[in-house]
Amino acid sequence: MGGELLRAEAIESGYGRVQVLWQAELAVAEGQTVVLLGANGAGKTTLLKVLLGLMPAWRGTIRFAGADITAERTDRRVRRGIAYMSETAVFAGLSIAENLRIGGQFCEPAALARRIEALYGVFPDLAGRRRSLAGSLSGGQRKMLGIAKALAGSPRLLVMDEPSAGLSPLFVSEVIAVLGRFRAEGLSLLVAEQNVQFLDLADHVFTIEGGRTRFSGTVAALSADDHLRRAYFGLAGEED
Numbered sequence: 001m002g003g004e005l006l007r008a009e010a011i012e013s014g015y016g017r018v019q020v021l022w023q024a025e026l027a028v029a030e031g032q033t034v035v036l037l038g039a040n041g042a043g044k045t046t047l048l049k050v051l052l053g054l055m056p057a058w059r060g061t062i063r064f065a066g067a068d069i070t071a072e073r074t075d076r077r078v079r080r081g082i083a084y085m086s087e088t089a090v091f092a093g094l095s096i097a098e099n100l101r102i103g104g105q106f107c108e109p110a111a112l113a114r115r116i117e118a119l120y121g122v123f124p125d126l127a128g129r130r131r132s133l134a135g136s137l138s139g140g141q142r143k144m145l146g147i148a149k150a151l152a153g154s155p156r157l158l159v160m161d162e163p164s165a166g167l168s169p170l171f172v173s174e175v176i177a178v179l180g181r182f183r184a185e186g187l188s189l190l191v192a193e194q195n196v197q198f199l200d201l202a203d204h205v206f207t208i209e210g211g212r213t214r215f216s217g218t219v220a221a222l223s224a225d226d227h228l229r230r231a232y233f234g235l236a237g238e239e240d
């Protein structure tokens with residue numbers, strides 16, 4: 001594992017005058033997979049948006065690869081190598097190929113073309129339907145396209161907002177398997193989730209409750225904490 005890639009410290013933000021994040025923190029080391037675990041409304045999406053510059057940080061600092069990016073525009077953060085996959089990750093009215101080109105819009109064209117061909121190798125369902133509209137894909141295929149689109153720009157860090165949303169358990173396992181493959185190639189991942197299956201991928205976990213970071217540590221340490229185990233694993237931990 002390399003040095004530190006991303007660090008967000010003491011982040012405060014919200015909507016209008018309504019504060020949602022309080023002293024929230026996150027860190028991702030090079031090559032690491034970090035899961036941001038939290039219930040509905042805990043503030044995961046808000047924190048990811050602040051990391052990408054889609055919402056301003058009222059207070060706090062964000063550093064990426066050694067640079068202070070707290071006040072930078074979103075496109076500059078993307079050029080630095082942060083890719084964002086939102087819950088609605090693809091443009092339904094555009095083709096698969098067009099979605100991938102948008103994902104890599106800041107790349108040099110020849111490198112992008114090579115990257116997209118490589119991604120078609122990983123996602124054969126997409127390769128067979130390059131000219132089809134993204135809107136014609138199943139929910140699971142759309143999620144795969146969302147991942148491929150985010151990776152088209154060859155990011156250093158892939159930030160994902162609830163990749164499990166709307167997927168059947170079978171597709172959730174497929175998404176985890178695909179992410180595991182890129183993780184093995186050294187991609188750094190930050191995944192906001194409430195589905196604990198994603199902890200299988202995690203080198204480090206942050207939990208967020210009521211807009212505050214509550215826990216930072218390994219999956220083993222998370223499972224050893226009674227309160228957190230009850231909150232995220234239900235009663236399963238007591239049956240061990």
Ligand code: ATP
Nearest residue numbers: 015018020038039040041042043044045046047162
């Ligand atoms: P989810 O799993 O539902 O996406 P989350 O952990 O991502 O949950 P956020 O979407 O970040 O949570 O929401 C955190 C808080 O901010 C919630 O109380 C929510 O009601 C509030 N909130 C979210 N979006 C807005 C908005 N556009 N305007 C006002 N409040 C908002």
